[in-house]
Amino acid sequence: MAEATRLRVSAQFADDAALLAAACRLRAAGFAGLEAYTPYPVPALGALTGRASRVPAIAFLGGLAGFALGLGLQLYATIIGYPLDVGGRPLDSWPMYLPTVYEFVVGSAVLAATLGFILTARLPRYHHPAFEAPGFARASSDGFFLLVGLPDRARYQSLHEELARCRPLAVADLPA
Amino acid sequence: MSDRLIAPGESFASVTDRVTGIVFDPPHRLGWWLLMLLALALVGLGTLAIGWLFVAGIGIWGINIPVAWGFAISNYVWWIGMASGGTMISSLFHVMRADWRSSVNRLAETMTLFAAACAGIFPILHLGRPYYFYWLFPYPNVMGLWPQFRSPLLWDFFAILTYVLCSMLFWYVGLIPDLATMRDRAPSRAGQIVYGLLALGWRGSALQWLRYQSAYRVLAGLMGPLVISVHSIVGLDFAGGLTPGWHSTQYPPFFVFGAVLSGFGIVLMLAIPLRRAYRLEALITPRHLDILARLTLLSSLAVGYAYAMDLFTAFYGDSRYDHDLALDRLIGHYAPLFWITILCNLLLPQALWWRRVRQDTRLLLVIGASVVLGMWCERILIVLQSLAHEYEPSRWGLFHPTFWDWATLLGTIGLFLAGLLLLLRLLPALSLFELRDLLARRGAAHG
Numbered sequence: 001m002a003e004a005t006r007l008r009v010s011a012q013f014a015d016d017a018a019l020l021a022a023a024c025r026l027r028a029a030g031f032a033g034l035e036a037y038t039p040y041p042v043p044a045l046g047a048l049t050g051r052a053s054r055v056p057a058i059a060f061l062g063g064l065a066g067f068a069l070g071l072g073l074q075l076y077a078t079i080i081g082y083p084l085d086v087g088g089r090p091l092d093s094w095p096m097y098l099p100t101v102y103e104f105v106v107g108s109a110v111l112a113a114t115l116g117f118i119l120t121a122r123l124p125r126y127h128h129p130a131f132e133a134p135g136f137a138r139a140s141s142d143g144f145f146l147l148v149g150l151p152d153r154a155r156y157q158s159l160h161e162e163l164a165r166c167r168p169l170a171v172a173d174l175p176a
Numbered sequence: 177m178s179d180r181l182i183a184p185g186e187s188f189a190s191v192t193d194r195v196t197g198i199v200f201d202p203p204h205r206l207g208w209w210l211l212m213l214l215a216l217a218l219v220g221l222g223t224l225a226i227g228w229l230f231v232a233g234i235g236i237w238g239i240n241i242p243v244a245w246g247f248a249i250s251n252y253v254w255w256i257g258m259a260s261g262g263t264m265i266s267s268l269f270h271v272m273r274a275d276w277r278s279s280v281n282r283l284a285e286t287m288t289l290f291a292a293a294c295a296g297i298f299p300i301l302h303l304g305r306p307y308y309f310y311w312l313f314p315y316p317n318v319m320g321l322w323p324q325f326r327s328p329l330l331w332d333f334f335a336i337l338t339y340v341l342c343s344m345l346f347w348y349v350g351l352i353p354d355l356a357t358m359r360d361r362a363p364s365r366a367g368q369i370v371y372g373l374l375a376l377g378w379r380g381s382a383l384q385w386l387r388y389q390s391a392y393r394v395l396a397g398l399m400g401p402l403v404i405s406v407h408s409i410v411g412l413d414f415a416g417g418l419t420p421g422w423h424s425t426q427y428p429p430f431f432v433f434g435a436v437l438s439g440f441g442i443v444l445m446l447a448i449p450l451r452r453a454y455r456l457e458a459l460i461t462p463r464h465l466d467i468l469a470r471l472t473l474l475s476s477l478a479v480g481y482a483y484a485m486d487l488f489t490a491f492y493g494d495s496r497y498d499h500d501l502a503l504d505r506l507i508g509h510y511a512p513l514f515w516i517t518i519l520c521n522l523l524l525p526q527a528l529w530w531r532r533v534r535q536d537t538r539l540l541l542v543i544g545a546s547v548v549l550g551m552w553c554e555r556i557l558i559v560l561q562s563l564a565h566e567y568e569p570s571r572w573g574l575f576h577p578t579f580w581d582w583a584t585l586l587g588t589i590g591l592f593l594a595g596l597l598l599l600l601r602l603l604p605a606l607s608l609f610e611l612r613d614l615l616a617r618r619g620a621a622h623g
Contacts, residue, residue, distance in 0.1 A: 016616060036382040039188060039357075040612040046386035053390035059398070073314055077322035096326040099409055100334045106402045107338040110395060114345045117391030118376065121384040125377035137360035139380055140353070142188035
């Protein structure tokens with residue numbers, strides 16, 4: 001959402017299809033700063049944001065880090081830290097380290113995916129303007145909301161006209 | 177197909193009300209308290225047993241030489257097996273995009289959490305000097321020692337640690353959108369604050385859902401292989417020993433089969449009373465139970481195959497010790513355990529071939545319980561019988577469980593039950609947003 005956003009208008013819709021249609025329509029009319037809120041994932045709305053998730057890449061990097069840490073730790077411990085000669089067997093018996101490395105890889109990837117999700121989803125967040133929308137508590141149950149940010153009042157009237165054509169259940173101006 | 181996964185007539189609001197109602201306006205308060213008191217009494221007994229163990233040492237248990245692994249290890253394997261089965265339901269069927277998972281995944285994951293916690297207690301108690309358990313951590317210390325990374329027992333330590341942490345994260349990430357629902361519906365200010373903090377400010381924006389779904393897919397994809405590795409490593413704890421009966425290459429998959437079987441069994445055992453007590457029949461439908469029953473049957477056949485191969489390789493092989501052990505399993509001192517295992521894990525579940533059995537919740541409950549009991553017998557049999565019947569007759573001996581062995585086992589059952597009961601009253605028992613998603617897609621299919 002643009003930093004210069006000064007006005008926010010919320011609109012509630014009956015279902016995901018109406019919300020999606022409204023989002024497409026406003027987008028086509030040139031309104032930027034649209035944010036849709038739904039009680040369950042609606043992939044088409046996600047596609048509208050035009051952004052891809054970086055979480056898989058973050059998880060992959062986490063896994064790589066886990067691999068390096070797990071293998072490095074074991075090689076250090078068994079070659080340098082505490083070399084133990086068992087009947088002349090090699091100290092760097094890496095196949096025996098793989099199960100532990102595997103656990104390190106999965107553990108780090110899960111941790112990275114979780115943190116990656118929390119951060120890229122802009123969480124944790126104490127407050128957000130969306131929570132000011134009337135009836136927004138239903139967005140986590142059966143409410144479908146669209147939030148439109150405007151940089152100034154220039155298109156305020158046309159936004160309301162455009163929204164009215166999308167048959168919303170309710171429209172409200174949010175406090176700045 | 178998804179039609180039958182939710183009863184007709186349910187809406188977003190009715191699903192939300194039904195599930196959050198269990199927390200905010202709980203029915204059966206008296207029954208809940210009675211069960212909770214029972215669970216807490218068991219926890220008290222277990223705490224007493226563990227306290228006495230710390231004072232007196234593991235001599236209070238029935239273990240000795242030659243049977244130095246007893247209840248602690250088999251209970252550990254049993255609990256971690258049920259935990260693994262729960263994660264398997266949740267992660268594998270998410271990756272396979274099986275719609276039916278939505279109503280049971282939260283239950284399975286919550287069950288996993290407490291089963292894994294119960295499992296985690298035992299290896300530490302089993303240490304002669306439990307206060308040195310942290311020696312398993314690889315940390316620089318003044319003794320200049322490092323753990324033995326080539327031992328399956330240490331692999332197991334890392335596997336369990338990773339598994340417990342990852343299960344918690346997987347469970348929590350799966351809960352975040354539902355915590356937001358709880359925040360928005362909590363009647364009390366305290367509830368709003370606590371659920372609000374836990375929900376991290378979730379709003380359900382399109383961008384958040386996008387990232388949420390991709391993260392959840394990644395987590396589910398990682399959890400499945402993790403579970404298989406965890407229980408395979410548990411199998412390697414045994415296979416890594418030279419003891420007859422344990423030293424077998426089939427142990428890792430054999431243990432995974434058993435884990436999955438007991439996981440399905442315990443989920444059946446929990447889902448059936450839950451749906452009945454809290455009127456969730458519309459959400460946990462006969463179709464869910466039917467699928468769980470079929471999966472129980474499938475995994476029962478898988479363990480049956482493993483039992484058959486276990487005996488086959490023993491007799492096909494050339495080791496008289498293996499012959500002797502296999503024969504001892506069939507007719508020796510521990511044979512009753514073996515035959516109970518066969519009855520509970522293999523024979524009784526065959527009833528699930530019949531549709532009428534799969535639709536009868538009482539029979540399903542009995543079969544679920546029989547499988548859980550059967551898996552306990554199998555684990556204790558594996559641990560005891562091989563140790564009691566090693567190579568030389570001079571090393572033969574029996575294990576007699578003491579009061580404290582049973583008290584510790586009962587204590588963990590109490591802990592499991594108490595944990596589940598507590599979370600039932602604090603968190604949504606079913607995944608709300610996945611049910612909504614299911615409803616939305618069903619609507620789309622009809623419209």
